[in-house]
Amino acid sequence: MNRLSFYDCSGQDGKDNKKAFSRLPSPLRLVIEQTQTKIQQIVEQYNPGRKIQPTSGFRSPVTNARHAGEVDSLHLFGFARDFRIFSDEPMPFNVPDFMVCLKSKGCWHVAYKRGI
Numbered sequence: 001m002n003r004l005s006f007y008d009c010s011g012q013d014g015k016d017n018k019k020a021f022s023r024l025p026s027p028l029r030l031v032i033e034q035t036q037t038k039i040q041q042i043v044e045q046y047n048p049g050r051k052i053q054p055t056s057g058f059r060s061p062v063t064n065a066r067h068a069g070e071v072d073s074l075h076l077f078g079f080a081r082d083f084r085i086f087s088d089e090p091m092p093f094n095v096p097d098f099m100v101c102l103k104s105k106g107c108w109h110v111a112y113k114r115g116i
């Protein structure tokens with residue numbers, strides 16, 4: 001996965017996200033990179049043959065607000081990743097029990113379940 005896709009999957013949010021990401025302590029950046037990579041790998045592994053196009057990962061507070069994200073969105077911590085919904089593939093992605101895949105604002109929102 002290319003580095004930009006951790007936080008700027010479709011190129012629309014690069015400015016705010018890049019700045020916010022670079023301000024984080026390096027161990028936290030590493031955790032976010034690994035988490036985003038793992039979510040992508042799980043979606044690919046559990047959905048062979050499907051079209052998989054990430055649109056959003058880690059978000060800065062500014063970007064999250066611009067996209068009307070939840071105040072406590074897991075995107076703020078890099079623990080959620082959105083994927084494009086293709087009209088010929090209307091079903092949610094298959095994910096393991098410790099994750100969720102929800103339709104949210106025109107995307108598939110894939111995240112770790114809260115509280116586990």
Ligand SMILES: [Zn+2]
Nearest residue numbers: 080081082109
């Ligand atoms: Zn999302």
